[in-house]
Amino acid sequence: MRFMVIVKANKDSEAGALPDRKILTEMGKFNDELVKAGVMLAAEGLHASSKGARVKFSGGKTTVIDGPFTESKELVAGFWLWQVKSKEEAIEWLKRSPFDNTEVEIRQVFEADDFGPAFTPELRAQEERLRAEVAARK
Amino acid sequence: MAVEATEIHRAIDAVWRIESPKLIAGLARIVRDIGIAEDLAHDALVAALEQWPKGGVPDKPGAWLMATAKHRAIDHVRRRQMLERKQAELGYEIETDARAAAVDLDAALDEEVGDDLLRLMFTACHPVLSTDARVALTLRLLGGMTTDEIARAFLVPESTIAQRIVRAKRTLADKQVPFEVPRGADRAARVSSMLEVIYLVFNEGYTATAGDDWMRPGLCEDALRLGRILAELAPLESDVHGLVALMEIQASRSRARVGLSGEPVVLLEQNRAQWDHLLIRRGLAALARAEKLGGPRGPYVIQASIAACHARARTAEETDWPQIARLYAELAASVPSPVVELNRAVADGMAYGPQAGLDRLDALVAEPSLQTYHHLPSVRGDLLVKLGRFDEARLEFERAASLTRNARERDLLLERARACGA
Numbered sequence: 001m002r003f004m005v006i007v008k009a010n011k012d013s014e015a016g017a018l019p020d021r022k023i024l025t026e027m028g029k030f031n032d033e034l035v036k037a038g039v040m041l042a043a044e045g046l047h048a049s050s051k052g053a054r055v056k057f058s059g060g061k062t063t064v065i066d067g068p069f070t071e072s073k074e075l076v077a078g079f080w081l082w083q084v085k086s087k088e089e090a091i092e093w094l095k096r097s098p099f100d101n102t103e104v105e106i107r108q109v110f111e112a113d114d115f116g117p118a119f120t121p122e123l124r125a126q127e128e129r130l131r132a133e134v135a136a137r138k
Numbered sequence: 139m140a141v142e143a144t145e146i147h148r149a150i151d152a153v154w155r156i157e158s159p160k161l162i163a164g165l166a167r168i169v170r171d172i173g174i175a176e177d178l179a180h181d182a183l184v185a186a187l188e189q190w191p192k193g194g195v196p197d198k199p200g201a202w203l204m205a206t207a208k209h210r211a212i213d214h215v216r217r218r219q220m221l222e223r224k225q226a227e228l229g230y231e232i233e234t235d236a237r238a239a240a241v242d243l244d245a246a247l248d249e250e251v252g253d254d255l256l257r258l259m260f261t262a263c264h265p266v267l268s269t270d271a272r273v274a275l276t277l278r279l280l281g282g283m284t285t286d287e288i289a290r291a292f293l294v295p296e297s298t299i300a301q302r303i304v305r306a307k308r309t310l311a312d313k314q315v316p317f318e319v320p321r322g323a324d325r326a327a328r329v330s331s332m333l334e335v336i337y338l339v340f341n342e343g344y345t346a347t348a349g350d351d352w353m354r355p356g357l358c359e360d361a362l363r364l365g366r367i368l369a370e371l372a373p374l375e376s377d378v379h380g381l382v383a384l385m386e387i388q389a390s391r392s393r394a395r396v397g398l399s400g401e402p403v404v405l406l407e408q409n410r411a412q413w414d415h416l417l418i419r420r421g422l423a424a425l426a427r428a429e430k431l432g433g434p435r436g437p438y439v440i441q442a443s444i445a446a447c448h449a450r451a452r453t454a455e456e457t458d459w460p461q462i463a464r465l466y467a468e469l470a471a472s473v474p475s476p477v478v479e480l481n482r483a484v485a486d487g488m489a490y491g492p493q494a495g496l497d498r499l500d501a502l503v504a505e506p507s508l509q510t511y512h513h514l515p516s517v518r519g520d521l522l523v524k525l526g527r528f529d530e531a532r533l534e535f536e537r538a539a540s541l542t543r544n545a546r547e548r549d550l551l552l553e554r555a556r557a558c559g560a
Binding site: 001035036037038039041042081083085086088089091092093111 | 148355367
């Protein structure tokens with residue numbers, strides 16, 4: 001199963017400051033361990049929200065709001081995708097990370113199996129349509 | 139309390155999965171016997187199961203387990219030395235002593251366990267063992283899987299796997315298989331053996347040979363993980379990256395190759411939007427890594443190149459069939475086999491027309507090893523349909539259906555037979 005590990009933004013990341021060399025070295029070592037264990041699928045860091053935007057959808061209209069956004073604790077600064085056997089394994093790996101004074105979130109990624117026999121919402125909808133058509137013909 | 143106990147046990151399971159391969163590998167270097175190393179590691183796990191529920195999981199659980207196992211390993215080395223001294227009747231110096239072993243163990247605690255892990259993988263995949271035994275031992279020692287998990291993955295009783303592992307460890311000890319990374323002439327064959335084991339696990343998950351399900355994705359993930367680990371342990375072996383590339387690209391199609399009612403969907407009819415583009419990207423990156431190493435292209439690199447041709451085509455019509463046909467010719471020259479010829483016939487059929495495919499295929503019809511292989515009549519049926527020879531095609535599909543052991547695939551083949559008309 002896959003987990004997304006979501007790293008939250010803070011004042012520094014929002015200010016566009018790169019982490020110091022020590023953190024980068026420690027993080028590099030940790031990433032290396034994840035790769036060597038065959039756990040790491042992807043790792044990406046995000047630019048400050050000042051380089052991003054939000055698009056609001058309301059009543060069929062869209063409104064674009066440019067960054068930066070203020071509530072930095074709710075903002076995402078980066079993420080990993082890990083392949084592990086259980087949530088506990090993801091937690092154990094995360095405990096080995098060099099983070100301090102922050103909160104990191106672990107979320108399970110949906111897999112095809114989670115949808116049962118209809119593998120994607122799109123296919124499920126398709127199947128429902130087919131069923132309706134068959135029923136209508138009876 | 140009961141809930142907490144379960145939680146901590148799950149945490150211990152997770153720690154075990156992460157740490158046990160390194161632990162066993164480090165210990166095996168000291169005691170020179172992976173069976174004993176595993177027993178020692180297991181004793182440390184039992185100690186953790188006793189102590190951690192009371193005091194919580196330690197900050198560095200791997201170091202804790204290693205320190206615990208280390209004491210037991212030193213005891214073991216001392217006892218063995220006593221025995222050896224008695225047997226040798228003080229005839230010669232014994233080169234290692236318990237103190238040296240302790241130093242070694244401290245070194246093993248460090249991060250550089252890569253070589254030990256590689257030794258462990260080579261040993262678990264040693265050709266002295268049967269393929270089944272290699273698979274079970276590799277999943278257990280390198281995959282950190284329990285006997286029960288392996289048994290469930292392969293749909294066999296737990297006692298079967300347990301016996302297989304016990305026997306494998308005994309064979310390694312009896313035959314005095316050294317705990318080492320092979321060098322020289324032996325190495326290529328030994329690497330092939332590891333790749334074969336990993337790909338076998340992957341294929342068992344990708345096209346289940348038994349049972350009602352078409353795929354068992356858990357096994358694919360286990361194989362991918364082992365492959366990715368091996369790629370880091372042996373980064374200069376291009377075919378290791380080739381295998382990883384092949385598995386990543388094949389796994390990228392998992393979602394698309396199962397239909398609404400669980401039936402298989404063949405490659406060219408898959409909805410490519412459902413392919414996992416993260417895995418495709420990883421696969422292409424692994425293939426690039428293999429190609430960068432240069433040298434003659436191994437069988438997995440060639441197969442990965444074929445898979446990459448499909449992965450790069452945005453639609454089935456865009457597939458570069460002449461290139462795939464060329465790659466199959468290369469594969470046939472590298473590892474000639476009837477199965478490769480069969481796939482080559484498919485590629486030729488697509489690249490140069492169904493008659494070209496059929497010509498190549500008909501040279502294989504008498505091949506004894508393919509007599510019970512359902513893909514042969516299935517491919518032949520497909521080519522005959524394209525040539526408008528429906529009566530012959532129907533018989534081929536029916537024959538293929540009678541040969542497959544997979545229930546889902548059988549349904550699909552019978553469906554194709556019916557579509558050819560009576």
